Amino acid sequence: MTTQPELAAMHRAIELSACGLGTTSPNPVVGAVILDRDGQVVGEGFHERAGGPHAEVVALASAGPRARGGTAVVTLEPCRTTGRTPPCVQALRDAGVVRVRYAVADPTAAGGGGEELSAAGVDVVAGVLAEAAARVNESWLHAVRHGRPFVVWKSATTLDGRVAAADGSSRWITGPEARADVHRLRSQLDAVVVGSGTALLDDPQLTVRDGTGRAAGRQPLRVVLDRRGRVPVTARVRDDAAPSLVVHEPEPAAALAVLFDRGIRSVLLEGGPQLSAAFFAAGLVDKAICYIAPALLGEGPAAVAPFGVGSIEAAKRFRIDDVELVGGDVKVTAYPAEEA
Ligand SMILES: NC(=O)c1ccc[n+]([C@@H]2O[C@H](COP(=O)([O-])OP(=O)(O)OC[C@H]3O[C@@H](n4cnc5c(N)ncnc54)[C@H](OP(=O)(O)O)[C@@H]3O)[C@@H](O)[C@H]2O)c1
Numbered sequence: 126m127t128t129q130p131e132l133a134a135m136h137r138a139i140e141l142s143a144c145g146l147g148t149t150s151p152n153p154v155v156g157a158v159i160l161d162r163d164g165q166v167v168g169e170g171f172h173e174r175a176g177g178p179h180a181e182v183v184a185l186a187s188a189g190p191r192a193r194g195g196t197a198v199v200t201l202e203p204c205r206t207t208g209r210t211p212p213c214v215q216a217l218r219d220a221g222v223v224r225v226r227y228a229v230a231d232p233t234a235a236g237g238g239g240e241e242l243s244a245a246g247v248d249v250v251a252g253v254l255a256e257a258a259a260r261v262n263e264s265w266l267h268a269v270r271h272g273r274p275f276v277v278w279k280s281a282t283t284l285d286g287r288v289a290a291a292d293g294s295s296r297w298i299t300g301p302e303a304r305a306d307v308h309r310l311r312s313q314l315d316a317v318v319v320g321s322g323t324a325l326l327d328d329p330q331l332t333v334r335d336g337t338g339r340a341a342g343r344q345p346l347r348v349v350l351d352r353r354g355r356v357p358v359t360a361r362v363r364d365d366a367a368p369s370l371v372v373h374e375p376e377p378a379a380a381l382a383v384l385f386d387r388g389i390r391s392v393l394l395e396g397g398p399q400l401s402a403a404f405f406a407a408g409l410v411d412k413a414i415c416y417i418a419p420a421l422l423g424e425g426p427a428a429v430a431p432f433g434v435g436s437i438e439a440a441k442r443f444r445i446d447d448v449e450l451v452g453g454d455v456k457v458t459a460y461p462a463e464e465a
Pocket residue numbers: 279280281282287288289293294295298319320321322323324326327350351352353354355374375376377395396397398399400401403426430
């Protein structure tokens with residue numbers, strides 16, 4: 126049974142887990158809350174970076190002796206193996222926790238901690254708010270299951286789906302609020318990817334910037350897919366404001382493999398049309414975030430170049446997950462329909 130305070134604690138733990146977005150790869154994001162024997166919150170924590178303490182350990186440290194006889198509420202099954210840090214199962218037992226509530230089972234070799242805790246007499250309930258917790262961890266879960274980074278395709282278009290005008294100008298299609306939202310998104314993913322066309326034509330910096338336009342906060346790896354080595358070292362995307370990487374692999378899958386080997390687990394694919402088409406043709410887009418501005422161009426490139434869809438029947442379909450107004454623009458979040 127899961128009590129009301131435990132459910133509330135899980136909501137909080139999920140919120141805490143999101144604080145690690147963008148900094149934990151190749152590890153998952155995890156949040157934890159400790160309740161004392163009366164159900165009062167006495168400790169909180171989240172996993173901040175690979176090699177750093179796990180969420181349970183941070184939360185137990187903040188709870189101190191008040192954890193004894195209490196409950197640990199965690200978004201991911203506590204690990205039972207020694208990685209760069211000791212197993213959390215042992216830390217929970219040493220702290221005298223008698224109940225564990227977790228959301229998502231750990232699909233890796235570190236999984237099985239729930240069973241181990243049960244076998245040791247701890248009252249364990251799995252699957253508490255699992256869907257909501259898995260959503261925050263979607264990149265990591267996807268990367269573990271498929272052995273490649275989770276790809277979020279982002280576009281900023283007019284009402285008629287165009288990403289640039291006939292003269293090539295594209296700044297700015299959407300308003301400042303939507304652009305700020307993109308900066309927040311960048312900060313939560315491991316890498317930002319564009320094609321050489323965008324790097325050459327727009328010369329974007331692709332950093333996370335604050336309101337003054339300066340690079341600020343955590344910076345994702347900036348990646349240009351440039352098969353022919355056309356992007357010069359003087360391109361802004363290769364400046365020293367943040368780390369950058371030029372990848373010469375001919376296929377999106379091969380480029381993603383290079384990124385995966387570097388510990389990248391999530392990617393924001395920011396275009397342009399040709400590279401987007403290549404990713405869609407290869408079935409390598411896992412989520413779409415589309416900002417739509419109330420403007421018409423009538424001509425200019427569409428967000429995605431042709432990728433082999435010849436009929437309505439063959440259309441690439443999505444399931445809308447969320448629609449919101451961001452400033453004066455609409456933000457649509459969707460997942461490929463076949464993965465719904
Ligand atoms: N509003 C928006 O959200 C947005 C976002 C991005 C871009 N844009 C607009 O898009 C326009 C640029 O369009 P674009 O289509 O030329 O840019 P792009 O898709 O960024 O770059 C295309 C280039 O990427 C390289 N590439 C590397 N790997 C590839 C692969 N596997 N498959 C296909 N191409 C690969 C190719 O050059 P190599 O063969 O030399 O490698 C290709 O010519 C600009 O006008 C820009 O303003 C708008």
